[in-house]
Amino acid sequence: MNEILKKRVLTPVTKEIVVSAPRIARKAQPGQFVILRVSEEGERIPLTIADFDREEGTVTLVYQEVGYTTRLLGKLETNDSIMDLAGPLGLPAELPEKGRVVAVGGGVGVAPLLPKCKELHRRGIELISIIGARSSDLVILEDEMRACSNELHICTDDGSRGFKGFVSDKLKQMFETGLNPDEVDEVIAIGPIPMMKATCAVTKEFGVKTWVSMNPIMVDGTGMCGACRVTVGGETKFACVDGPMFDGHLVDWDEAWRRANSYREQEHIANERCRCGGEH
Amino acid sequence: MALKKSRTEMPVQDPEVRKSNFDEVALGYTEEMALEEASRCLNCKKPFCVDGCPVSVRIPEFIKLITEKKYQEAINVVKSTNSLPAVCGRVCPQELQCESKCILGRRGEPVAIGRLERFVADWEMEHGNAEVPEIKPNGKKVAIVGAGPAGLTCAGDLARLGYDVTIFESLHEPGGVLIYGIPEFRLPKDIVRREVDYVKSLGVKIETSFIIGRTMTIEELFDNGFEAVFIGSGAGLPMFMRIPGENLNGVYSANEYLTRINLMKAYKFPEFDTPIVSGKKVAVVGAGNVAMDAVRCALRLGAEKAMIVYRRGREEMPARAEEIHHAEEEGVEFHLLTNPVQILGDEKGWVKGMECIRMELGEPDKSGRRRPVPIQGSEFVMDVDTVIMALGTSPNPILVQTTDGLDAHKWGGLITQSEAGRTTKSRVWAGGDAVTGSATVILAMGAGKAAAKNIHEYLESGKTDW
Numbered sequence: 001m002n003e004i005l006k007k008r009v010l011t012p013v014t015k016e017i018v019v020s021a022p023r024i025a026r027k028a029q030p031g032q033f034v035i036l037r038v039s040e041e042g043e044r045i046p047l048t049i050a051d052f053d054r055e056e057g058t059v060t061l062v063y064q065e066v067g068y069t070t071r072l073l074g075k076l077e078t079n080d081s082i083m084d085l086a087g088p089l090g091l092p093a094e095l096p097e098k099g100r101v102v103a104v105g106g107g108v109g110v111a112p113l114l115p116k117c118k119e120l121h122r123r124g125i126e127l128i129s130i131i132g133a134r135s136s137d138l139v140i141l142e143d144e145m146r147a148c149s150n151e152l153h154i155c156t157d158d159g160s161r162g163f164k165g166f167v168s169d170k171l172k173q174m175f176e177t178g179l180n181p182d183e184v185d186e187v188i189a190i191g192p193i194p195m196m197k198a199t200c201a202v203t204k205e206f207g208v209k210t211w212v213s214m215n216p217i218m219v220d221g222t223g224m225c226g227a228c229r230v231t232v233g234g235e236t237k238f239a240c241v242d243g244p245m246f247d248g249h250l251v252d253w254d255e256a257w258r259r260a261n262s263y264r265e266q267e268h269i270a271n272e273r274c275r276c277g278g279e280h
Numbered sequence: 281m282a283l284k285k286s287r288t289e290m291p292v293q294d295p296e297v298r299k300s301n302f303d304e305v306a307l308g309y310t311e312e313m314a315l316e317e318a319s320r321c322l323n324c325k326k327p328f329c330v331d332g333c334p335v336s337v338r339i340p341e342f343i344k345l346i347t348e349k350k351y352q353e354a355i356n357v358v359k360s361t362n363s364l365p366a367v368c369g370r371v372c373p374q375e376l377q378c379e380s381k382c383i384l385g386r387r388g389e390p391v392a393i394g395r396l397e398r399f400v401a402d403w404e405m406e407h408g409n410a411e412v413p414e415i416k417p418n419g420k421k422v423a424i425v426g427a428g429p430a431g432l433t434c435a436g437d438l439a440r441l442g443y444d445v446t447i448f449e450s451l452h453e454p455g456g457v458l459i460y461g462i463p464e465f466r467l468p469k470d471i472v473r474r475e476v477d478y479v480k481s482l483g484v485k486i487e488t489s490f491i492i493g494r495t496m497t498i499e500e501l502f503d504n505g506f507e508a509v510f511i512g513s514g515a516g517l518p519m520f521m522r523i524p525g526e527n528l529n530g531v532y533s534a535n536e537y538l539t540r541i542n543l544m545k546a547y548k549f550p551e552f553d554t555p556i557v558s559g560k561k562v563a564v565v566g567a568g569n570v571a572m573d574a575v576r577c578a579l580r581l582g583a584e585k586a587m588i589v590y591r592r593g594r595e596e597m598p599a600r601a602e603e604i605h606h607a608e609e610e611g612v613e614f615h616l617l618t619n620p621v622q623i624l625g626d627e628k629g630w631v632k633g634m635e636c637i638r639m640e641l642g643e644p645d646k647s648g649r650r651r652p653v654p655i656q657g658s659e660f661v662m663d664v665d666t667v668i669m670a671l672g673t674s675p676n677p678i679l680v681q682t683t684d685g686l687d688a689h690k691w692g693g694l695i696t697q698s699e700a701g702r703t704t705k706s707r708v709w710a711g712g713d714a715v716t717g718s719a720t721v722i723l724a725m726g727a728g729k730a731a732a733k734n735i736h737e738y739l740e741s742g743k744t745d746w
């Protein structure tokens with residue numbers, strides 16, 4: 001169970017694995033995530049389901065090797081198994097049946113964005129996608145995104161590819177230069193917290209409803225601990241059961257950012273430790 | 281031999297030493313101590329103690345067998361009605377149950393029934409062989425949701441009757457609260473694992489990382505050939521106070537704090553990967569077993585001040601007497617009649633203090649306890665850097681949300697229609713904290729037993745009316 005069937009290196013720090021998980025694949029819907037653990041001593045971390053195939057019984061996960069656990073995960077190769085894999089968790093994304101949607105993805109956030117875009121495309125929605133990364137070699141899943149989008153815009157912070165600047169800047173530019181906000185039914189923005197925050201600031205200005213996907217620190221992923229608390233519209237929500245998708249205009253971004261960094265020091269200690277092999 | 285008024289003390293780790301380790305605090309009776317304590321029992325004709333036991337352990341009978349040094353027979357008597365004696369001997373609130381009824385308690389101290397129960401259970405682990413009965417499979421499949429005391433007990437009883445039982449557990453390790461909640465120093469995890477292994481030895485299958493309502497619904501369990509379902513999913517949803525500052529960094533629910541420590545072994549970070557930030561001045565809000573466990577963990581993680589903050593008085597504290605006593609010995613401070621109003625943060629968003637108000641006891645409320653009322657103008661700030669909310673938990677709504685016809689009370693507890701735990705949905709039984717809200721291990725176990733019996737009666741009868 002949980003065997004890695006395929007592994008693909010998307011960028012130097014981003015990997016994609018296709019995992020055999022028939023019972024999760026059978027129920028998975030866009031927007032949902034899994035919780036996994038890679039070793040007996042391992043922590044439990046959430047990863048959004050980037051794709052799933054019910055017939056094949058597989059789920060696809062994309063992760064960036066940023067923390068200790070994602071690095072351990074990066075060590076696993078084809079035919080290795082993930083020790084524990086639980087899901088699908090969270091509420092499926094509520095996607096519109098018709099109309100026009102702008103999908104905005106930053107960095108590794110493009111991965112969780114993809115299953116939603118595929119579903120929107122399947123429903124015949126007109127999809128305008130903006131994806132970005134720090135530089136051109138870090139842009140991921142471009143072909144997959146292009147395949148389901150009517151328009152695809154690429155942005156890089158350093159200008160090495162496409163629009164030079166943040167995805168939020170690109171969106172703003174598009175709203176200012178022709179894309180009529182009134183003709184956009186909603187925006188879906190997924191990526192690092194600062195990117196989602198900036199995108200929401202733009203869409204708020206132009207009055208377009210925006211969904212974001214929160215990825216806070218989690219432990220159980222089933223509503224048991226409250227580690228994943230986010231404040232939405234002044235109310236405390238548990239992202240693992242009430243989300244992970246929320247109305248981005250109502251999220252308390254500063255709190256989310258602060259909570260996401262609760263274990264900065266500990267991460268550092270864990271990363272210093274050499275169980276990873278040390279070549280990172 | 282003259283009757284001893286006071287009970288035989290149980291050796292414990294020195295408080296000064298134990299407050300910085302996670303090893304078991306209470307060390308258990310030696311054989312001599314057990315014999316001495318067992319000899320105090322009068323072997324009453326009408327044993328009141330048994331009435332006080334939620335599963336009616338035949339107490340005088342097993343104690344008499346101890347005096348005869350027939351330990352294996354003694355444990356067999358206990359196990360005929362209590363399937364988790366090593367656990368219950370350690371965590372039952374005996375002072376409110378069997379021991380509160382013991383006749384000796386009228387003149388002196390009651391027989392230390394819990395300690396004797398623990399003694400025979402531990403004796404068996406060391407010397408005995410927990411025999412696996414011969415089982416004749418009957419080919420009928422039963423599904424159990426949750427591997428806590430309720431689910432494990434129900435599964436074990438049904439397996440003995442020949443059922444093909446599968447437990448579905450959402451976490452990666454079975455045991456429920458016994459694994460993720462109650463700390464090692466009070467209930468060593470080896471004991472829990474042993475109990476789980478015993479249930480497995482009876483042929484029970486346990487599927488971990490399997491969330492009913494997400495990975496599969498109850499309806500789908502029936503589609504997969506299960507003929508009955510027992511829900512023992514506990515009460516895992518933590519409550520917060522809804523006061524300002526609760527989402528600051530350094531505020532934990534007791535569930536998160538204890539899960540990180542017990543299930544994920546954060547106290548062994550970085551040997552184990554899960555981190556925890558437990559400060560030097562830790563306040564735990566609440567005074568139940570959960571609060572005591574959390575505050576004593578805080579000490580062990582290096583807190584210089586570990587404090588209980590509770591809005592009622594000493595008498596009202598719901599924790600086991602022994603835990604309160606042990607916490608006091610270890611140096612935990614008790615701030616009673618004190619209620620938090622808000623949590624204060626520093627410029628980086630970490631807890632730096634907690635504003636509280638003093639309370640006084642007013643008129644009795646519905647539960648008969650005197651209601652705490654705030655004393656106007658008595659606000660003050662406590663110097664703390666970590667706050668743990670241990671205010672109680674309620675059942676997780678996932679099952680109700682995903683199962684047509686399964687009804688719950690407003691507060692989340694599943695509605696049952698009989699003592700045996702029949703829910704509002706046909707062929708679905710429930711018991712333990714999922715029905716009662718946070719209660720005790722023994723009650724959860726008892727509910728699992730009652731349901732197993734009723735499931736058997738129903739499936740045996742061949743009826744299809746429910």
Ligand SMILES: Cc1cc2nc3c(=O)[nH]c(=O)nc-3n(C[C@H](O)[C@H](O)[C@H](O)COP(=O)(O)OP(=O)(O)OC[C@H]3O[C@@H](n4cnc5c(N)ncnc54)[C@H](O)[C@@H]3O)c2cc1C
Pocket residue numbers: 371372373425426427428429430431448449450451454455456457458461462490491492493512513514515516538569570573600676678679711712713714718719720721722724
């Ligand atoms: C910190 C703490 C200390 C305690 N101390 C004591 C004590 O000293 N004495 C005492 O008697 N009692 C104590 N209790 C209470 C006691 O532990 C509980 O009453 C008892 O464990 C309840 O048993 P249960 O089987 O009903 O539920 P639980 O033990 O909660 O087990 C439920 C299990 O179901 C699983 N589950 C939940 N939902 C699903 C789902 N949808 N699909 C699959 N699995 C699911 C959970 O992960 C869990 O493993 C304490 C509780 C806590 C939290």
Ligand code: SF4
Pocket residue numbers: 320321322323324327328329330339340381382383384391393
């Ligand atoms: S009531 Fe006390 S003395 Fe009497 S049988 Fe029970 S434990 Fe023994």
Ligand code: FES
Pocket residue numbers: 217218219220221222223224225226227228229238239240241
């Ligand atoms: S991760 Fe524990 S409640 Fe959400």
